[in-house]
Amino acid sequence: MSFSTVNSYSVSGITATHVTVETHLSPGLPKFTLVGLPEAVVKESKERVRSALITNQLPFPKQRITINLAPADLPKQGGCFDLPIALGILAAQGVLKQSDLHPFVFCGELSLSGQLRPITGVLAMLLVSQKTLILPASQPECQALPHAKSCLIASQLLEVIAHLKQQKCLPKTQAHTCEQPLPDPDFKSVIGQSLGKYALMLSAVGGHALRFIGPPGCGKSLLAHLLVDCLPTLNETDTFTCATLRAAAQLPVNFSNRPPFRAPHHSISQAGLIGGGTPVRPGEISLAHKGVLFLDEVAEIPRKQLDSLREPIEQSYIHIARAGHHIQFPTEFQLICAMNPCPCGYSTHPHISCQCTPHAIQMYQTRISGPLLDRIGLHVHLNAPAHNTPPSTDEILLSIKHIQTLRAVQQQRQGCLNHQLNTAHPILKQNTSSKAHTMLSNIYQKQHLSMRALGHLHTTAFTIADISDSPHISVQHIEQALMFQKNITHKHATPHTI
Numbered sequence: 001m002s003f004s005t006v007n008s009y010s011v012s013g014i015t016a017t018h019v020t021v022e023t024h025l026s027p028g029l030p031k032f033t034l035v036g037l038p039e040a041v042v043k044e045s046k047e048r049v050r051s052a053l054i055t056n057q058l059p060f061p062k063q064r065i066t067i068n069l070a071p072a073d074l075p076k077q078g079g080c081f082d083l084p085i086a087l088g089i090l091a092a093q094g095v096l097k098q099s100d101l102h103p104f105v106f107c108g109e110l111s112l113s114g115q116l117r118p119i120t121g122v123l124a125m126l127l128v129s130q131k132t133l134i135l136p137a138s139q140p141e142c143q144a145l146p147h148a149k150s151c152l153i154a155s156q157l158l159e160v161i162a163h164l165k166q167q168k169c170l171p172k173t174q175a176h177t178c179e180q181p182l183p184d185p186d187f188k189s190v191i192g193q194s195l196g197k198y199a200l201m202l203s204a205v206g207g208h209a210l211r212f213i214g215p216p217g218c219g220k221s222l223l224a225h226l227l228v229d230c231l232p233t234l235n236e237t238d239t240f241t242c243a244t245l246r247a248a249a250q251l252p253v254n255f256s257n258r259p260p261f262r263a264p265h266h267s268i269s270q271a272g273l274i275g276g277g278t279p280v281r282p283g284e285i286s287l288a289h290k291g292v293l294f295l296d297e298v299a300e301i302p303r304k305q306l307d308s309l310r311e312p313i314e315q316s317y318i319h320i321a322r323a324g325h326h327i328q329f330p331t332e333f334q335l336i337c338a339m340n341p342c343p344c345g346y347s348t349h350p351h352i353s354c355q356c357t358p359h360a361i362q363m364y365q366t367r368i369s370g371p372l373l374d375r376i377g378l379h380v381h382l383n384a385p386a387h388n389t390p391p392s393t394d395e396i397l398l399s400i401k402h403i404q405t406l407r408a409v410q411q412q413r414q415g416c417l418n419h420q421l422n423t424a425h426p427i428l429k430q431n432t433s434s435k436a437h438t439m440l441s442n443i444y445q446k447q448h449l450s451m452r453a454l455g456h457l458h459t460t461a462f463t464i465a466d467i468s469d470s471p472h473i474s475v476q477h478i479e480q481a482l483m484f485q486k487n488i489t490h491k492h493a494t495p496h497t498i
């Protein structure tokens with residue numbers, strides 16, 4: 001037989017696409033041709049494969065060899081095709097049976113002596129693979145794979161051949177468990193700020209984006225860090241997707257089921273925030289997938305960067321265009337921002353006087369564009385806690401277990417969290433009392449709200465109703481939700497008002 005096919009993968013971003021490595025041997029002067037849009041590293045695999053076969057005393061054909069990497073229009077990068085090309089050449093010569101190759105997918109770089117070297121994008125391959133993957137044993141990701149994603153590992157080309165000839169089986173990766181119980185959030189670490197804590201609860205339960213505005217040192221960052229502790233643990237698929245994103249960003253990979261928390265500095269570049277570069281890597285918004293993206297000092301982040309968040313927030317993914325192809329990364333994160341009320345930070349402080357002019361304050365507050373603010377459901381003005389505020393003793397709030405139950409109820413009821421509901425969704429209409437409906441339309445007309453702001457008000461009231469264990473949204477729930485609208489300040493808000 002002078003023709004063979006071998007399964008492999010090409011990875012772009014975190015998307016692995018199946019590639020068929022076709023090998024054809026034909027009579028003629030010895031020549032090795034590689035087609036199918038290979039990049040420089042892939043083209044060089046001809047030399048590695050030739051040396052690996054010859055040094056291991058395996059036959060290398062003295063004929064015309066044509067290798068096609070299909071589909072032909074997909075750009076191929078990396079050294080992961082060395083192993084499938086070597087096996088394809090052996091199968092085309094009849095050294096290996098074609099039927100023995102079919103149940104497997106092969107990826108790995110070969111050294112000149114036939115050792116298998118690690119490659120990039122392994123987790124993306126494991127995410128989609130329906131067949132058994134054979135990978136390099138030295139692959140760092142293979143040291144701690146979760147239970148459901150095992151694969152076979154080999155350190156030498158000859159070991160793979162021995163496995164295919166059923167002479168000696170390859171070992172499987174050791175399965176690890178990634179489930180760790182999370183402790184309840186420690187709300188006592190933040191003094192006072194009951195309104196802020198309540199907003200965190202709403203955000204954790206209903207998935208609403210949140211903005212804290214307050215003077216320096218009032219506890220904005222501490223509160224923001226607590227949000228991730230309020231979120232339920234990730235399931236196995238989400239854990240694996242988050243690990244794949246970290247691997248694509250070339251960060252250390254772990255399979256923790258704790259939701260990610262990303263807090264980039266306000267000087268971050270556009271590519272760092274939304275993704276990009278060469279090769280394309282996921283940005284902070286994708287590294288925060290299924291977790292929390294905390295933007296501290298949000299007014300200091302350049303407006304261009306902030307505005308690029310609008311679409312990923314809405315669509316839960318980002319498309320990055322590159323010559324000839326697109327790369328997509330998931331971006332289902334919960335946004336939490338913190339900012340000072342003015343450049344000096346003290347315009348709302350009860351004792352420290354503000355040094356800013358009214359114009360400077362106005363300019364500072366308009367640094368975040370209206371459309372981005374419109375996508376944030378909860379806006380909370382925090383005041384500096386008094387010097388002698390005692391640590392609260394009634395930090396009831398909700399346990400992780402309760403939050404998890406309330407999120408599961410929403411998923412069961414409407415297939416998504418409350419913040420994703422459209423104002424016209426029948427579930428919202430059915431669960432709103434007629435008085436609350438009238439109140440909402442009055443607010444819409446009098447306050448000239450945008451439809452999105454009205455939606456935030458309605459869905460926040462729904463989350464408040466869920467927390468109160470009430471089947472219907474009442475006037476009281478709408479009144480409470482009004483406290484978190486963007487134009488409301490809570491100079492005198494106390495825990496008793498909720």
Ligand SMILES: [Zn+2]
Binds near residue numbers: 345
């Ligand atoms: Zn000021």
